[in-house]
Amino acid sequence: MSLPSWAVPGAPVICVYDEDSLMPTASGERRRISEMGIFLPLKGVTYTLRGVTPCGCGVYLVGIENPVSANGVEVGYMPGRFAPVAAQKTQADDVAMIKALIGIETEERV
Numbered sequence: 512m513s514l515p516s517w518a519v520p521g522a523p524v525i526c527v528y529d530e531d532s533l534m535p536t537a538s539g540e541r542r543r544i545s546e547m548g549i550f551l552p553l554k555g556v557t558y559t560l561r562g563v564t565p566c567g568c569g570v571y572l573v574g575i576e577n578p579v580s581a582n583g584v585e586v587g588y589m590p591g592r593f594a595p596v597a598a599q600k601t602q603a604d605d606v607a608m609i610k611a612l613i614g615i616e617t618e619e620r621v
Contacts, residue, residue, distance in 0.1 A: 514563060517595035518570055522560045524593035529554040537581030548578045549586050557596055563587075 517524075529551055533541040545551060552558060552572065559573040569587030571577075577586040 514567060514570070514590055515595075518560060518563065518590050520560055520562050523557055523596040524560060524570075525557050525596050526552040526554050526592060527594045528592045547586075550575050550577060552588065552592060558593070 531543050531545045531551060534544050534547065534549075535541055536547070552575075558575075561571040561573045561575075563570055564587040565584055568589075570590055570593070571585065571587050580586050
């Protein structure tokens with residue numbers, strides 16, 4: 512499984528799924544994430560990506576350090592728990608786009 516293109520360190524993301532799901536343990540049993548000491552991000556809260564798991568299938572969040580798994584790697588989150596935060600457009604962005612569409616060159620003000 513590959514990560515979405517928006518899953519890069521420093522990217523702002525919003526949690527869209529905060530259910531406490533089951534996760535396999537080193538012994539093969541399945542336990543709830545919350546029972547394993549893993550912090551569950553909260554739906555609707557914006558986070559910043561800190562990095563990508565070594566296997567390239569999960570992400571880490573700024574300010575949250577989860578326990579280390581049996582293979583010696585910090586537990587990350589599946590990217591499906593998050594969505595990219597849309598860039599905030601400004602009025603100046605809208606004006607520049609309209610000018611470009613109608614062929615008016617923008618001038619730099621000094």
